[in-house]
Amino acid sequence: MNCSIASALDVVGEPWTLLIVRDAFYGVRRFDDFQENLGIARNVLTARLKKLVEAGVFRKTAYRQRPLRYEYRLTDKGAALFTVIVGLKQWGDRYGIASRNGKPMDLVDRTDGHPLDPVLIDAASGRRLELTNVRAVAGPGAQQATRDFFDRLALSRPPTR
Structure with a gap:
């Protein structure tokens, strides 16, 4: 399909994929941390991370040699998904039912902590x-x-x- 949206969904449209990217924005980098936070099956997480690395959204780097362990860091291509994640967050805040007590997560300025409204x-x-x-x-x-x-x-x- 000659469509940028369809092409993007080929990479990030599977269940779990944007939640993995979301957690990477939070600072999660290691397989076990993704798995624990998301409650995702290990085989599904393995498959999603592999696809995201192949697509250039993450780069896989060793952080320990024995036993060999990797962490997953967002590339520039992956960081560019930030606007998608923020848009989904705003839509979920407005129309979702995640919390009856208000938004489950806010965005604040990194330097002064003031709330942001993108x-x-x-x-x-x-x-x-x-x-x-x-x-x-x-x-x-x-x-x-x-x-x-x-x-x-x-x-x-x-x-x-």
Whole structure:
């Protein structure tokens, strides 16, 4: 499928995968710590970590030689998933039922500890992005079928004034 979202889901769309990445953002690096915190079966965790390493989301580095033990560190590619995790957190805070007593986790500024309320903005203009002020169009990497899809959508929209 000629779609960046579909390509991303090929890497991170399996159950457990984004929770592993989330824990890495919290600072978890070692297999046993992922397993203990998530309660995930060891064989499932092994498979997910292997796929994330192969996809370049994590790099595997030895921290002990005898017995050989590894830790998993986010690469730049993995760190770029931060916005996805924050978006899912915000959606879960707003619509989820994780806690009736409030949000289970907050984000705070690392230097001063002040609470943060992240928003999605356009880097060039600084404008806040919302569903009501953006639309999707075919990009430079779009295949003809994708261009045709967006052309059909454009034709079905009422003209703007």
